Amino acid sequence: MDRNILRAAREDPRRTSTDIQMVVTSPVEPALSRRTIKRRLQANGLHGRRPVRKPFISEKNRRARVAWARAHLNWGRAEWAKHIWSDESKFNMFGSDGNAWIRRPVGARYLPKYQLPTVKHGGGSCMVWGCFSAGSMWPLRRIQGVMDRFQYDDILENTMRSWALRNELERRLKGVRATNVDQKFAQLEAAWKTIPLSVVDTLLDSMPRRCQAVIDAKGFATKY
Numbered sequence: 001m002d003r004n005i006l007r008a009a010r011e012d013p014r015r016t017s018t019d020i021q022m023v024v025t026s027p028v029e030p031a032l033s034r035r036t037i038k039r040r041l042q043a044n045g046l047h048g049r050r051p052v053r054k055p056f057i058s059e060k061n062r063r064a065r066v067a068w069a070r071a072h073l074n075w076g077r078a079e080w081a082k083h084i085w086s087d088e089s090k091f092n093m094f095g096s097d098g099n100a101w102i103r104r105p106v107g108a109r110y111l112p113k114y115q116l117p118t119v120k121h122g123g124g125s126c127m128v129w130g131c132f133s134a135g136s137m138w139p140l141r142r143i144q145g146v147m148d149r150f151q152y153d154d155i156l157e158n159t160m161r162s163w164a165l166r167n168e169l170e171r172r173l174k175g176v177r178a179t180n181v182d183q184k185f186a187q188l189e190a191a192w193k194t195i196p197l198s199v200v201d202t203l204l205d206s207m208p209r210r211c212q213a214v215i216d217a218k219g220f221a222t223k224y
Contacts, residue, residue: 128143
């Protein structure tokens with residue numbers, strides 16, 4: 001019975017104890033309780049965890065990511081310093097997009113099957129665009145509605161950093177709530193201005209490790 005429980009959990013890490021109960025229950029044997037199933041899973045190192053949220057990556061983009069990472073794996077600081085890094089990101093006003101749980105063994109947090117794919121767009125949030133290069137950070141820009149070519153042209157003309165700095169912004173605003181989008185953007189803009197260039201230096205220095213991580217993950221999302 002333990003083998004069946006573990007197999008059901010490993011086939012689909014998002015199965016709840018109720019789901020597993022339905023899968024393993026035999027019509028000729030007494031049904032195991034959900035509590036017993038949870039104990040068996042935990043005894044085998046499969047604890048309930050919140051899945052890491054990572055952008056959805058199609059098979060085509062996975063191949064492109066690996067090719068790009070291999071082409072740039074041996075770049076040094078001088079090569080990376082010649083480029084501008086930019087992207088747009090969504091920041092929720094009220095925390096996450098909802099909780100989900102998976103069962104995974106220790107040390108498997110970033111394996112693709114235990115990740116929760118996400119997309120950038122959604123309601124109750126503030127969309128922003130930012131860019132940086134070695135030694136420079138441009139002003140943060142708020143995106144009104146959908147980012148179309150007119151907004152993008154305006155940003156390039158009037159503003160023109162890797163959006164790895166999104167994590168830095170999230171860290172600086174952890175636990176800070178906003179009641180509306182205007183307030184959220186004001187918080188993001190203030191936090192953006194306090195990010196020191198030493199953070200940019202650290203990101204540029206980490207690029208070889210990031211490229212190697214993409215190759216090792218076969219194009220799937222990494223811990224970065």
